[in-house]
Amino acid sequence: MVTLIQRILRGNPTLFFVYVILFVFFVFAASTAPQFRTVYNISNLLRQAVAFGIVGIGQTIVILSGGIDLSVGSLISLAACLTSGIMIGNPTLVFPIVFLVLGIGVLVGLTNGTLVAYLRVPPFIATLAMSAILQGSVLLYTKKPVGGVTRGFMFFANGQLGAIPFAFVFWVILLSFFLFLLRRTGLGLHVYAIGGNQEIARLSGIRVSVAKVAVYVISGFMAALTGLFLASRLGIGDPLMGQGFELESITAVLIGGTSLAGGKGGIEGTIAGVLIIALINNILNLLGVSGFWQWIIKGIVVIVVVAAYKVKE
Amino acid sequence: MKRVLVVLCVGLLFWIVLAGVALAQGWVKFLDSDKMLVDTSMYAKTPPWKIGFSNASISNSWRVFFARHVEYEASKHPEIAEFYVTDAQDNPTKQLADVEDLLAKGIDLLIISPATEAALNPAVEKAMEKGVPVVVVDRKVTTDAYVTFVESSNYQMGKIMAEWLAEKLGGKGNIVMLSGIAGAGPAEDRLKGAMDALKNYPGIKVLEQQYCEWSPVLGKQVMATLIQKYPQIDGVWADSALQGSGAIEALQEAGKPIPPVTGEDMNRYLKMWKEMGFEGVAVSFPTWQGQVAVQKAIDILNGIAVPRYVDCPRVIITKENLDKFVRMDLPDEFFMDSRLPEEWLPKR
Amino acid sequence: MLVALFVVAGIVSPIFYRPQNIFNVLQQASALGVVSVGQTLVILSGGIDLSIASIMATSCVFAAALMAGKNSMVIPITLFCLAIGALAGFLNGIITTRRNAPPFIVTLGTALIFQGIRFVYTKGAPFGSIPSWLRFLGRGGIGFVPASVIIFLFLALVMEAILQRSAYGRKIYAVGDNKVAALYSGINVPNIILSVYALSGIFAAFGGLVLAGYLGFGDNWAGKGYELDAIAAVVVGGTSLAGGEGGMGGTVVGVLLITILSNIVLLAGLPYQFQQIVKGLVVAAAVIFYSFVKVSGERR
Incomplete structure (x- = not known):
């Protein structure tokens, strides 16, 4: 494990830098706010990071392929509302609903992918339009927080395995799976190739359109999973709860050193990006910075972080 | 015969449990009624106090006025040694984290203005489980796990x-x-x-x-x-x-x-x-709900009983009393049903 | 496309053709139009600007506070607001070029910073008022043509002329088409990029003033959502997000299309949810239409 990390870092200066920044933030937090060091706080921090972590994985893969997915926010709202709205505390419905919701995520991803890959709609617009359609749909379904999940289902997001949140373990498993997918399988290599240069990828025999659809399907699936996670964490679905997730997840991905042009970066960086954002929020809270100044400081920090590593062309 | 008896006993037990649950639920409903006073003696604590205020946001002028009322009232009580304020920036997930951050600071009482209705249930439940009394203000939570709910309907x-x-x-x-x-x-x-x-x-x-x-x-x-x-x-x-x-x-x-x-x-x-x-x-949708919330919080920490539900009376401004409220010299986005003294107004 | 929409609009509701309704639509299109002109420049150069909405609101709030209803202050404070916009754009440009940072994040960060600045300045409750001259800009009209739309079309025309006829304009296209090639052909790429962000900031600030005139007071969130609407308008107008391809003519069409769409879903009396769905569908359909036209054009 350690040697793997070392190898990754040596081969990738940007990634190394992202982790240095994460480390600096961590040390800063630990030295300025005494409450930060408590096990309780750290365990919370990890749990807070998971929601962005899940959707961030999907977003990373889309961005690696040279795309972008702005529909994840509305999809999260829809998934969470359907989950709690249909479940209404009935334990026998948990598994059917999980399949239904993830199925909807896949369907949305399939549509996004088709629009982008086959109908040549720029991903920014295709997913923005999808976002409006999904937000309209979720408001058709409900205008108020709806239903409720079962106690057992709440374990998904709130359960503990000793001192470690269950959700965090789940996230680590997901991460390992997708790290493997990106680094060791054909699809992963194709995603990087397409993001690097679509024409060359096509000429070297990669089925670009199929891979692109797959990428959006993964993103839709992960957004639906995030919706399930949030319904579990909050106990209820709210039609506006996914707002802002699209931009924040993209921010996390880009802070993690993945290039918006595609082809460069990876999930390893996004992990750090997600943790950096969670840390910023956590530190600003622990230091008691007032709301208006939080915006300014967050804006400056985000800019400084992305400006700090110079990507060579 | 013996078997029949066992079945009967189990059946009886089942019915007793069921009745108990039903009764308990009825009792909870009774607790929910507006006039019900909540006994807060178990939350009484000698000052100094640490109070946490988890605000949904201050992203519009109503919310700014609301937050001002909270801070104004808090400033009047020297018993409050620390008054922590967090800002969820209208994001329920961040607010959940905010509450956890506040609990990590070891607060004695939590005042929360939820970013969306119902989504902050786990946050307030967690606080109550830790023995931290919760005052919910402005928007509701759907769980029963709070001490008092202050709003204006x-x-x-x-x-x-x-x-x-x-x-x-x-x-x-x-x-x-x-x-x-x-x-x-x-x-x-x-x-x-x-x-x-x-x-x-x-x-x-x-x-x-x-x-x-x-x-x-x-x-x-x-x-x-x-x-x-x-x-x-x-x-x-x-x-x-x-x-x-x-x-x-x-x-x-x-x-x-x-x-x-x-x-x-x-x-x-x-x-x-x-x-x-x-x-x-x-x-009006009174901005001074925030002030009332802090007053109730003080009562709770003093062990004084508080109502389960407080509806802050809205002011109805008509042609007759318009002149009492309108102030041509003050900015457009000021809320005039305010209880802030002049120096606490968000003026430059 | 626009003609088709005009016909469809008329079928949905004959009210659409009323002069007063056309006036309203044009007026509502203007602020979005002004900021979309800036956004077009940025996108043509291969970038993206998400700080537009924040700059608009900041400019609107500062205009109300500093003009305080006095016509004599309109010109100096307008210049001041444009300077704020230029500063924000400069910040976007300098970090994007000097540090090679992704504009998506940089402009998002700038948006947060300027949002914070206007709230700190007004303590969250905007004050002051908008003088009558600026109000004329936002809501006045010459006959049946709103003053603001004249300015929007004028700006679009001037920028289109610059894009097509000047060396500077050709350099913007060259940078957006291929940065490395542009660099080798002797173009000062960083300066070109810097200039388009600065211009976009200025246009955004001006759009904020148009909105301030339309609205009549300083609102903390004037222009909310305009950054994404502007991008949608530019792309619907046929400009490629990859840069180097497109122009102002398409953007004008895109802006009108998005505004008319908002107008007819209201005239049709659609509930809010269906308005969202229809808007999403039409925007997607418009872009699909363009991509097919382009493909068949290339084949010919």
Whole structure:
């Protein structure tokens, strides 16, 4: 494990830098706010990071392929509302609903992918339009927080395995799976190739359109999973709860050193990006910075972080 | 025989448990009733206190006034040694994290103004489980795990506005309804209150109901289009003065006589009302709910019983008492049903 | 496309053709139009600007506060607001070029910073008022043509002329088409990029003033959502997000299309949810239409 990390870092200066920044933030937090060091706080921090972590994985893969997915926010709202709205505390419905919701995520991803890959709609617009359609749909379904999940289902997001949140373990498993997918399988290599240069990828025999659809399907699936996670964490679905997730997840991905042009970066960086954002929020809270100044400081920090590593062309 | 007895006993036990659950639930409902006082002696604590205030956001002027009231009241009590404020920036997931951060600081009491209704249940449940009493203010949570809920009913607000409008029109006429954000609790509650009120006025015809996202720009744009669409608009129900003031501008620019328009205690609306002299009513959504929440928090930590539910009475501003509230010298986005002393107003 | 929409609009509701309704639509299109002109420049150069909405609101709030209803202050404070916009754009440009940072994040960060600045300045409750001259800009008209739309079309025309006829304009296309090639052909790429962000900031600030005039007071969130609307308008107008392809003519069409769409879903009396769905569908359909036209054009 350690040697793997070392190898990754040596081969990738940007990634190394992202982790240095994460480390600096961590040390800063630990030295300025005494409450930060408590096990309780750290365990919370990890749990807070998971929601962005899940959707961030999907977003990373889309961005690696040279795309972008702005529909994840509305999809999260829809998934969470359907989950709690249909479940209404009935334990026998948990598994059917999980399949239904993830199925909807896949369907949305399939549509996004088709629009982008086959109908040549720029991903920014295709997913923005999808976002409006999904937000309209979720408001058709409900205008108020709806239903409720079962106690057992709440374990998904709130359960503990000793001192470690269950959700965090789940996230680590997901991460390992997708790290493997990106680094060791054909699809992963194709995603990087397409993001690097679509024409060359096509000429070297990669089925670009199929891979692109797959990428959006993964993103839709992960957004639906995030919706399930949030319904579990909050106990209820709210039609506006996914707002802002699209931009924040993209921010996390880009802070993690993945290039918006595609082809460069990876999930390893996004992990750090997600943790950096969670840390910023956590530190600003622990230091008691007032709301208006939080915006300014967050804006400056985000800019400084992305400006700090110079990507060579 | 023995087997039958066992089955009977198990059956009986089952029924007893079931009855117990039913009773317990009935009792919880009893606890929920408005007049019920909650015994808070177990939360009594000798000062100094650490109080945490988890605010949904200060991203608009109503919320700024609201937060000011909280801080103003907190400043008056030297028993509060530490008063921590977090800002969720309108994001329920961040707010959940905020509450956890506050609990990590070891607060004695939590005041929370939820970013969305119902989504902060786990946050307040967690606090109560840790023995930290919770005061919920402004928007509700659907769990029972809190000590007191301080609000000013949005449902009533929308209802009063609609009743005034219907009465003003003599129970007959065409109105348009302009709501806030689709899916946002306060907007939906105000709309529901208004719809319920209008059931009693069959002569009032709702031409159209639209959402304007609490934006004066959208309020004006939507109204300008609706004026083209409907030759006769006898009244406008707007759930807030934000889109309401925009709608008034649109009506004025269309060169039409301005029909009755509802609004709230935002100075922009009051100033327009005073200057243009149309028929108006302002129903406040009191910004001083925040102040009341802190007062109840102090009571709880002193072990004084508090009501389970507090409805802050809204002020209804009519032609008669308009002059008492409107202040031409103060900024447009000030809320005039305020209990802040002059030096606490968010003025430069 | 626009003609088709005009016909469809008329079928949906004959009210659409009323002069007063056309006036309203044009007026509502203007602020979005002005900021879309800036956004077009940025996108043509291969970038993206998400700080537009924040700059608009900041400019609107500062205009109300500093003009305080006095016509004599309109010109100096307008210049001041444009300077704020230029500063924000400069910040975007300098970090994007000097540090090679992704504009998506940089402009998002700038948006947060300027949002914070206007709230700190007004303590969250905007004050002051908009003088009558600026109000004329936002809501006045010459006959049946709104003053603001004249300015929007004028700006679009001037920028189109610059894009097509001047060396500077050709350099913007060259940078957006291929940065490395542009660099080798002797173009000062960083300066070109810096200039388009600065221009976009200025246009955004001006758009904020148009909106301030339309609205009549300083609102903390004037222009909310305009950054994404502007991008949608530019792309619907046929400009490629990859840069180097497109122009102002398409953007004008895109802006009108998005505004008319908002107008007809209201005239049709669609509930809010269906408005969202229809807007999403039409925008997607418009872009699909363009991509097919382009493909068949290339084949010919």
